[in-house]
Amino acid sequence: MISEAEAVVMEVLWRSAPRSAEEILAEVGHAQQWQEGTVKSLLNRLLKKKAVKAERDGRRYLYSPLLAREKYVHQASKSLLDRLFEGRVAPLVAHFSEQRKLSKKDIAELRQLLEELDDEQS
Amino acid sequence: MISEAEAVVMEVLWRSAPRSAEEILAEVGHAQQWQEGTVKSLLNRLLKKKAVKAERDGRRYLYSPLLAREKYVHQASKSLLDRLFEGRVAPLVAHFSEQRKLSKKDIAELRQLLEELDDEQS
DNA sequence: TTTGATCGTTTACGCGTGTAAACATAAATC
DNA sequence: GATTTATGTTTACACGCGTAAACGATCAAA
Numbered sequence: 001m002i003s004e005a006e007a008v009v010m011e012v013l014w015r016s017a018p019r020s021a022e023e024i025l026a027e028v029g030h031a032q033q034w035q036e037g038t039v040k041s042l043l044n045r046l047l048k049k050k051a052v053k054a055e056r057d058g059r060r061y062l063y064s065p066l067l068a069r070e071k072y073v074h075q076a077s078k079s080l081l082d083r084l085f086e087g088r089v090a091p092l093v094a095h096f097s098e099q100r101k102l103s104k105k106d107i108a109e110l111r112q113l114l115e116e117l118d119d120e121q122s
Numbered sequence: 123m124i125s126e127a128e129a130v131v132m133e134v135l136w137r138s139a140p141r142s143a144e145e146i147l148a149e150v151g152h153a154q155q156w157q158e159g160t161v162k163s164l165l166n167r168l169l170k171k172k173a174v175k176a177e178r179d180g181r182r183y184l185y186s187p188l189l190a191r192e193k194y195v196h197q198a199s200k201s202l203l204d205r206l207f208e209g210r211v212a213p214l215v216a217h218f219s220e221q222r223k224l225s226k227k228d229i230a231e232l233r234q235l236l237e238e239l240d241d242e243q244s
Numbered sequence: 245t246t247t248g249a250t251c252g253t254t255t256a257c258g259c260g261t262g263t264a265a266a267c268a269t270a271a272a273t274c
Numbered sequence: 275g276a277t278t279t280a281t282g283t284t285t286a287c288a289c290g291c292g293t294a295a296a297c298g299a300t301c302a303a304a
Contacts, residue, residue, distance in 0.1 A: 156264090
């Protein structure tokens with residue numbers, strides 16, 4: 001529903017809002033090689049999709065997210081899991097495990113997570 | 123690199139190959155509402171992308187995957203993790219945990235997985 | 245009050261995708 | 275041999291996306 005370039009803009013707003021187009025460009029301009037017009041277009045598409053809102057601030061607008069990051073992240077993740085892993089998390093983890101792509105940190109955090117689930121349950 | 127509709131065709135071939143265009147359509151035609159031409163186009167795009175190969179069989183072609191499912195799955199998953207979870211698996215699992223979207227089965231499998239990692243290490 | 249600077253809005257354009265229709269070709273049948 | 279049938283190949287077309295340029299409006303400065 002919201003594209004990759006649009007998501008870059010959203011990430012900026014999720015970190016801190018409200019922000020002007022200029023501020024967004026400043027934060028993102030060097031990583032992406034974007035011109036001002038590009039950011040403007042993306043913001044307008046996000047407005048049309050009701051993913052952000054704009055409030056006037058003098059001569060310019062300040063933009064804020066309407067779509068919550070949680071929600072976006074969940075949609076995108078669920079879509080991937082559905083398409084590739086029968087909709088479940090464990091097979092994805094298994095895949096990365098098989099590919100030896102779990103870092104020590106990952107493993108430690110997963111352990112921690114499962115312990116916490118234990119605690120909750122009891 | 124390979125699109126969603128193309129991936130549907132690939133899934134058929136990953137399940138079993140080689141297959142003719144007609145067979146692919148038969149397996150996928152009711153789920154997707156595709157015509158024959160659609161499958162043909164997708165196969166040609168996949169050929170162009172070197173994701174499948176074709177061998178003549180009389181008047182028709184039989185198609186087989188060149189791209190391994192593992193590789194495709196890994197690319198797609200890594201891209202998602204990079205964009206949304208700092209490139210790591212644990213935060214994704216944490217997200218689903220927070221959303222109460224881990225099934226009992228998931229949890230059991232994750233436990234199993236971590237145990238196996240223990241075993242290997244020792 | 246003209247002119248420049250600063251914003252936002254509109255329009256554009258090429259590319260990939262989803263979805264086929266049209267066309268070509270060769271084999272099978274009449 | 276002429277026609278139908280079964281494939282594959284070429285072309286098409288609308289839509290979203292990435293990426294802006296062009297245009298317009300408004301405020302500030304001269």
